[in-house]
Amino acid sequence: MSDVLVERGPEGTVAVGAIDRMLNLCREHSLWYLLFGTACCAIELMQTGGPRTDADRFGMVFRSTPRQADVMILAGTISYKMASRIRRLYDQMADYKYVISMGSCANTGGLFKDSYAVVQGGDLIVPVDVYLPGCPPRPESLLEGLMLIQQKIEREPWLSRVRGKIPPPKDPWPEGSRCP
């Protein structure tokens, strides 16, 4: 039990490391993603849930409501009209949530660079954890992205995060600048 962390609380000393591991194990193997796509990358997102790649075997199943989802996959071109909707979905997801930016469009605007209609990167509206290159990324690549999220969760000091010892990721689009 070398990885047991000790935290001092008001009631005494608690070992948190192993509990962290246990909780993280549960979380990373029930990574539910939000079923939503904004453009052509969503086709590959559907493939990832299909029988060939079969994300289900890792416990990744899609949810049709943000309230039950852990991961948001930005699958496709994000238009400015969609930006506030995406942000609302993100805000509706329960903490702790993760975001994958899938494809060139969601990473940087891709081939819609300098367009009047397309957000130049999903990380301008929500905090992004994993970027996947490609136009579109193959299902294998998306699966790898999801597994990177699993690895990230595995290393996370979960209890410290729950107790607010670790600050949440920086919000690129804070509330004040958004339209009410």
Added chain:
Amino acid sequence: MNPTEIQERLGQRLGASLECGGAGADAFVIVPAERWLEAARALREGEGLDFDYLRSLTAVDRPAEGKIDVAAHLFSYKRRHALTLKTRLDRAAPRIASLGAVWPAAHWHERELWEMFGVAIENHPDLRHLLLPEDWPGHPLRKDYAMPERYQGIPTRRPAPLAEPAAGTGPTNTGPKNPPEAP
């Protein structure tokens, strides 16, 4: 009916000589803006014309001439012929009648025309932005459109990741070059 006959018949119905051109599927007729709706109705209901399908309704911005050209691409399923109905509007205050009473499909096209080119549509039942956000400033398909720096706090530009940084500001690339340098 061939394009010349269509153009002639429309001219007869409107009782005016119209500016025509093009051939085959590209044939067009230019009508004055104030007769836009009348011309559309004549094409839809005219004897032997029967344009029952509005394929698209769009515009071209011509700042050098101070005009915005509006074009409606029409087709007749009944007679299997096509025509483009055009008009020229003043760029400073473009204004046109809605074709929704003739082809209901025009409503959405007109919403786009309005948000993209700033063409005011008369008698439109529901003039809202179609593709752009409700509070988007300006008309993006005008040639002189200037993109705002930010939209609701989101920067609208992103520096290219591969652009060479100004001398002395970024890391120096010591790796292989693409394309390779001459030996």
